Amino acid sequence: MIVSINHNFNLNQIKDSGQAFHITSDNNNVFTFIYLDHVLRIKHLSDDIYEVSVSEYEWNHIWVDYFDLNTDYSYASHLQTGNEFLDNAIIFGNGIRILKQDPFEIFVSYIISQQSNIPRIHSIVNKLCKDHGKELEPGIYAFPSHQDLYQLSENDWRNDYHLGYRARYLKNFIDNYTDKIYDYHNKDNNELFKFAKSFLGIGDKIASCIMLFAYHRLNFVPKDVWIKRVIETKFNGINLFDCYPGIEGILQQYVYYYARHFNI
DNA sequence: CTCCAGGGTTTGC
DNA sequence: GCAAACCATGGA
Numbered sequence: 001m002i003v004s005i006n007h008n009f010n011l012n013q014i015k016d017s018g019q020a021f022h023i024t025s026d027n028n029n030v031f032t033f034i035y036l037d038h039v040l041r042i043k044h045l046s047d048d049i050y051e052v053s054v055s056e057y058e059w060n061h062i063w064v065d066y067f068d069l070n071t072d073y074s075y076a077s078h079l080q081t082g083n084e085f086l087d088n089a090i091i092f093g094n095g096i097r098i099l100k101q102d103p104f105e106i107f108v109s110y111i112i113s114q115q116s117n118i119p120r121i122h123s124i125v126n127k128l129c130k131d132h133g134k135e136l137e138p139g140i141y142a143f144p145s146h147q148d149l150y151q152l153s154e155n156d157w158r159n160d161y162h163l164g165y166r167a168r169y170l171k172n173f174i175d176n177y178t179d180k181i182y183d184y185h186n187k188d189n190n191e192l193f194k195f196a197k198s199f200l201g202i203g204d205k206i207a208s209c210i211m212l213f214a215y216h217r218l219n220f221v222p223k224d225v226w227i228k229r230v231i232e233t234k235f236n237g238i239n240l241f242d243c244y245p246g247i248e249g250i251l252q253q254y255v256y257y258y259a260r261h262f263n264i
Numbered sequence: 265c266t267c268c269a270g271g272g273t274t275t276g277c
Numbered sequence: 278g279c280a281a282a283c284c285a286t287g288g289a
Contacts, residue, residue: 018270019270110270113269113270113271114269114270114271114272115268115269115270115271115272115284115285115286116269116270116271116286116287117268117269117270117287117288118269118270119287119288120269120286120287120288121269121270158285162285162286162287163285163286164284164285164286165272165273165283165284165285166271166272166284166285166286167285169272200272200273201271201272201273202271202272203271203272203273204271204272205270205271205272206270206271206272208270209270222270223270224269224270224271225268225269225270225271226269226270227270256270260270
């Protein structure tokens with residue numbers, strides 16, 4: 001099916017923006033996204049025109065929301081702040097969306113991400129999907145469900161995925177998980193943030209990733225080493241994100257993508 | 265060899 | 278409340 005996506009949508013930027021660890025692309029520029037048991041292949045044809053592998057119903061009911069296409073990113077993507085670095089980052093990454101990813105996948109993925117790096121996180125998450133996720137199509141695996149991961153012991157996490165001290169955090173999260181995490185879509189920021197941090201191994205930074213990437217709280221800014229370095233060396237120590245209420249998390253993602261792309 | 269990576273917990277003051 | 282020690286792993 002052919003769909004039209006008007007503005008602020010770039011598949012390469014979305015894939016490399018570091019928010020999702022389960023996106024692939026082939027050398028024919030076909031991108032594959034997976035959300036729960038749904039698989040989307042999408043290819044940019046020209047201008048605003050994209051070819052997608054799903055029905056109109058699935059596109060409208062799953063993927064429009066996943067890509068946050070009902071949110072207008074023009075305020076964030078046209079913002080001029082007067083800070084040269086931030087303004088360049090906004091222009092460079094203006095096709096990034098903040099994806100609405102599955103909370104369980106985000107909790108697990110970002111506990112794994114702790115004190116690691118993007119290529120290694122990709123590799124661990126892909127192995128986890130292949131080992132324990134449902135095979136949706138030949139060679140394409142869903143992120144494992146809670147049920148799928150319940151069998152793993154702390155030593156399985158440690159030995160099979162080389163997670164070291166994080167193995168304890170993952171075992172603890174799987175043990176204490178309930179599907180209540182899906183009720184938190186309706187709760188306010190404070191309650192949700194506290195809930196996320198109540199799990200062992202989840203502090204301010206990972207909880208902020210959960211707020212932004214799983215619950216779409218666009219005013220949260222995960223402060224990893226890249227963002228901290230930019231605030232220190234490019235923003236003169238001032239958190240410029242906080243000057244733009246409501247889009248802090250979007251601006252943060254532009255900056256993260258830009259800083260990492262140019263290794264700043 | 266050291267340094268770094270989408271950090272957090274524990275301990276000590 | 279805040280710093281420091283400590284925690285595993287793999288790539289550069």
